[in-house]
Amino acid sequence: EIVLTQSPGTLSLSPGERATLSCRASQSVSSSYLAWYQQKPGQAPRLLIYGASSRATGIPDRFSGSGSGTDFTLTISRLEPEDFAVYYCQQYGSSPRGFTFGPGTKVDIK
Amino acid sequence: QVQLVESGGGLVKPGGSLRLSCAASGFTFSDYYMSWIRQAPGKGLEWVSYISSSSSYTNYADSVKGRFTISRDNAKNSLYLQMNSLRAEDTAVYYCARSRQPVHGGYYMDVWGKGTTVTVSS
Numbered sequence: 001e002i003v004l005t006q007s008p009g010t011l012s013l014s015p016g017e018r019a020t021l022s023c024r025a026s027q028s029v030s031s032s033y034l035a036w037y038q039q040k041p042g043q044a045p046r047l048l049i050y051g052a053s054s055r056a057t058g059i060p061d062r063f064s065g066s067g068s069g070t071d072f073t074l075t076i077s078r079l080e081p082e083d084f085a086v087y088y089c090q091q092y093g094s095s096p097r098g099f100t101f102g103p104g105t106k107v108d109i110k
Numbered sequence: 111q112v113q114l115v116e117s118g119g120g121l122v123k124p125g126g127s128l129r130l131s132c133a134a135s136g137f138t139f140s141d142y143y144m145s146w147i148r149q150a151p152g153k154g155l156e157w158v159s160y161i162s163s164s165s166s167y168t169n170y171a172d173s174v175k176g177r178f179t180i181s182r183d184n185a186k187n188s189l190y191l192q193m194n195s196l197r198a199e200d201t202a203v204y205y206c207a208r209s210r211q212p213v214h215g216g217y218y219m220d221v222w223g224k225g226t227t228v229t230v231s232s
Contacts, residue, residue: 036216037155044205044222045155046145056220088155092217098169099145099157099219 023089118227132206
């Protein structure tokens with residue numbers, strides 16, 4: 001079973017700053033199988049990035065994903081007020097089929 | 111528009127049962143795999159269960175295996191989660207979400223419902 005670790009647990013930044021979030025897998029993950037979600041308080045998660053680097057429909061280009069193997073990164077180039085939220089990485093397991101989430105990184109206002 | 115709406119949550123005693131439903135609209139439900147994901151109060155996301163588009167394949171997290179059963183009715187555009195032998199640690203918001211078939215790159219969940227709350231307490 002692949003375990004995902006996210007760091008840091010909390011990231012305190014100001015609007016306009018760059019955010020770099022890390023997701024590390026306990027063993028190699030296909031880039032196709034890695035996604036990122038954003039969740040705001042009281043809301044359902046929203047898909048941001050799939051296939052490690054492809055933006056979902058309607059996601060601003062300040063969000064970007066990169067990485068391969070065991071190390072993946074979500075970057076928010078310039079934080080907007082609406083970007084302060086919790087971010088989860090997720091990987092897909094093909095055998096048995098299912099999903100695993102990382103513990104999340106909270107991006108809050110400094 | 112594309113929408114998933116969960117229902118059926120509520121307060122139940124430990125050892126009790128509950129059946130959650132998820133109504134889909136705005137897309138061809140039978141083309142998609144479906145999952146249940148839960149989130150305990152103040153905690154992260156936990157994938158619970160997964161069902162293929164034809165119901166031929168299901169899988170469960172170890173934490174619910176043997177107690178929860180996922181099913182779907184494509185004629186009714188509906189997904190279900192039968193939860194038995196409920197425990198306090200099953201208390202959570204339960205979300206349903208869709209993904210494409212794996213052969214079509216269904217390695218992520220692109221549409222989520224707003225969730226329904228399950229509370230297990232005496």
